[in-house]
Amino acid sequence: VVLETLNPMHYNITSLVLDKLPAATVPILILMCFLFLIWNHEETSSIPGPGYCMGIGPLISHGRFLWMGVGNACNYYNKTYGEFVRVWISGEETFIISK
Helix, strand or coil: CHHHHHCHHHCCHHHHHHHHCCCCHHHHHHHHHHHHHHHHCCCCCCCCCCCCHHHHHHHHHHHHHHHHCHHHHHHHHHHHHCCEEEEEECCEEEEEECC
16 A cells, blocks of 8 residues: 555646645745845846846856957947946946947
């Protein structure tokens, strides 16, 4: 009997999860997701540049500087966003000013 209950092929996984899921878990998960979004939300800056997007923007910005080099990456951002741009290098907010 014990081996039969432990057999994973014996149960339908969706019914097992829904049966064992307490009623309070769904609101707690929704609350945690909402708090995570609020915690990662950054105020939009008036300075143009790539978005923050939960930390992905700084990774892409830093990767572009490593891949293209400082000069080419600065030229790319200046062509894309204008002569005053906010980017991230090594996780720090950096401003590129050019004319």
